[in-house]
Amino acid sequence: MAVTDDVTDLPTPTGPMRTYLYAPNEPGRPPVRRPGVVLYSEIFQQTAPVRRLAVQLASLGYRVAVPEVYHAHEPPGCVLGYDDAGKTRGNALKQVVTLNEFDADIATAVAFLKDHPDGTGAVGSFGICLGGHLAFRAALHPGVRAAACFYPTDLHTGTLGGGADSLTRAGDIRGELLMVFGRQDPHVPAAGRRIIYDALDAAGVWFTWHEFNAAHAFLRDEGDRYDPAAARHAIGLAADLFSRCL
Template identity: 30%
Template sequence: MADIKVPGPDGQFSAYVAEPKATPAPGLLVIQEIFGVNQVMRDLCDQFAARGYVAICPDLFWRLEPDVQITDKTDAEWQKAFDLMGRFDVDQGVEDLKTTLHHLRGMESCSALAGSVGYCLGGKLAYLMATRSDADCNVAYYGVGIDQLVGEASNINRPLLMHMATEDRFVPKDAQQTMLDNLQDHPFVTIYVYEGNDHAFAREGGEHYDPQAAELANKRTLDFLRQHLT
């Protein structure tokens, strides 16, 4: 487990990397929430590494404030997170993710296959990795704003798994319906709906953490990754 620098066309940015004991192994791009590459994201990388993946989580806020690591525990941190998200350039973020994916595939510890998994803001970006990159598969947990991007769905030609919470305070019911209407019949898209759950139900220690729903979603994710990255 280490922090590294990823070279990109606009400059280098940091990323956290966790590697499994046995390599080469499939690669997994872990995409941050609005709180930066914090302990939650680092723990997720460690957990995926323990499952046999080379996991890398790049700092996507580096142009705004490098190396942000905040939590969801105080109002001040929430306000900072919302400010960063409001100023974040999604298109640049996708390009940084594509750069990181290329870097990941070039690592000696990584085999030929590599996918992505993202949470919250990262869920939206995982969807965009499905529409704009050659990642081998992608997983989106409660992605925000995907309803405004369903027009890109025709570009999806690799498996995409989506986890949607019916009571997501950041994804209104009409937005959820737009996503279902436009994506659930797509041949490469699988959507699981979690009744009664709120946003970030899989964030361990979070306000809306639901152990049962999280366990189910995480099992589905691991089964999906095992199917498409081995």
């Protein structure tokens, strides 16, 4: 279905959080309440590939919110480049933003979708790279029913935001997780994936696990690491998750 887009600034303890909104558009049909999905970007914020991913999710029938994760340190609308300067800035900022700040922003985005007048109250999260970890953090929130975490960085090392307790809190997750990785991803190597799997298994989390013969960022429809076939399959897995849980 067609998609409309909008923008809003959500209030947070560290200032307004620019958030991009996407929703199904069906002219001539009576309004339909929609579940919500918070989409967390890579370290580069809402790039063109992230926007296209948001539109895809919205076209499946979800109200999608894409918050700027570095809103306290960059002006609204900031997009970091897929280059060395962008990588350096993005990787530095993910250590500057504290875990409490990340969690406060997550709570704000989840509450926005959960309480949206055109929503159903059901909320899921979807994230890639840094966003994969933030989608996992969102799953710790009792209002999140499902989380699709794509190659989440810093999850096995616990280094996000100066020291994340994400895996040690895995038992707090009440929804379902979809964990997706590329086997040729140096940022989440086999040993790191094993740490994540064992922690989820030990905590009794309800999750599915998928590894593709693909590189880091294989979902990004730009650049030489993009794998269209794997991306199509993986997005289908996320669509099935949200259809089942939301």
